[in-house]
Amino acid sequence: MNSSPRIGLARRESLWAYAFISPWILGFIIFTIGPMLASLFFSFTEYNIVDSPRWIGLTNYINLFRDELFWHSLGITFKYAIIALPLGLVFSYFIAVLLNQKITGINIWRTIYFLPSVIAGVAVALLWGRIFDPKFGILNPFLEQFGIKGPGWLADPQWAVPALVIMSLWSVGGNVIIYLAGLQGVPTELYDAAKVDGATAWQRFRHVTLPMTTPVIFYNLILGLIGTFQYFTEVYVLTNGTGNPARSTLFYNLYLYQNAFRYFHMGYASTMAWVLFLIVLVFTLLIFRSSDAWVYYEGQLRGR
């Protein structure tokens, strides 16, 4: 066999491949890896956009660890993550299980439950801001029906973060859709086999459904974690970018925004961005690491 035209063909194929993916390669250099390196550089400088960056070594990092507001905003973000993430995961899983039942009108229910997830953003935040209003909102009058005196919600430093959690639960529809797909991917044979073995409904759920859907839970957990650390729009809209009352909603990303675009401390904000990146990286790796212990990969079964 003559090998040289083959090499020529392979090389031509490679060239086509690189040509087709070149928009992304360019974009990756211009909008991802380039800026990442630049922000790493900025994090060691004092930079206000107008003057050129001035190298100050580790000063930003040292100042950051001494900055009370940094720890405060990190604390709020963790607090939100610790409440909202598990609650959202369990809540949306529960809804997905219900929406996976064979009952009449299931498509109507699905339509309603997915609806809030398409309208995220400013309008939703404004709406919930009104709902939480202690005097003219509808949440506290609703709670009063059960004899509960509602708090001031977004006006109360104690209750502002819980209010944001409630708001986030309203739009879990996106997670529900992903869980639903996972639930529908569980092979029927497994249920049949479990039934033959005499498993109860709960046992079938615990030992078939739950293990088989762990990859989807894993997926939602990772994306949820990343989303939580980027939490911004809702809290910006509801507090006009202040993070009030009493800085109780000064999320990490909001504080970063203030440093970058209010005070134009680009160097300091870059330090915050990199610290955030490292935090997210560590948590993502931890979850990935832990996944061996609890995520069941269907491929092991399907690969027969």
Next chain:
Amino acid sequence: MTQSARSFTGVQGSSFILKAITTLILAAGAVIIMIPFLYLLSTAVKDRDQLRQSPPPLIPIAATTVNINGQDEPLYRVTIDGQTREMALIKNRPGGKGLFVDPANPEQTYELVIAGQTAIKHVEMHFENFPESLKQMKFNKLLINTLLVTFLGMAGMLFSCSLVAYGFSRFRAPWLNVLFILLLSTIMLPSQVRLLPTYVLFNKLGWVDTLLPLIIPQFFANAYDVFLLRQFFMTIPLELDDAAKIDGASPMQTLLFIILPQARPALVSVAIFHFLYAWNDFYEPLIYLHSPEHWTLAVGLQTFNALYAVNTNYIMAASAVMILPPIILYFLAQRIFTQGVVFTGIKG
């Protein structure tokens, strides 16, 4: 997604009672989901007086009034001597009492305890709030900017992501798999870590306070849409490519005339996602667009609220208008939407 719903208890095992309980819980949840929408719409059509009702009624109602001697007085259903009559309250008296008159005979007054009577209310909706609020927030300008960002960005995204997805799905080349994993890993990158230098770059180019920083990056592909398109391209039989190749088609022609027509559902899907993402996006328009004539709807609405928060009715009217296009799109393309989420998770 398969259409057959499968219960966790198994198809035959779920009893009637379990189904009934499920339906009840779903119905209760659905009410909770729908009430904010109802509140949004009802607040949007209230006038100033109606806004002051606390707690706010979910149906926009107002006190029915009647004209007595040139003054609008609230109408009550009162009981006098065992007879129920409609009367107007013209004056409050100490001790929770009030002076009532019969509109037909305003001369004769009755002093009654107000708490014992029922105020007559009627449904009153001010649909003029919609045009009025849109005018105040300069909606048309904001809409044009939003549509420009959304659709020019969509064109750039479809163009670049189709090319890249094709490159990743149909060719073999050294390092291509590594590059693909690199592409996917960017999904997990917090955007802040590249945001500030990107801002500096656009600032140097003089593009800050123009729509360009929101549109141009879309021409350089993104991980979500490339991934979704690539997964779909992989399902298109290679025989079609081969046939085209035998007919002398170049790879570019194969993409244009074989792959893209076959991939229409996937293209529609990423287009819808892009629409929702660009329509709702707030962070980047906020940092890049400074002057009001360049704002998008998201920024315009936020500022409108920051300036005129007391006009809750106008804010809610504008919010209702803003969420309308995504909702319409959702109802038109629900199946595509749900399938797309399964592929990628929700963007942004």
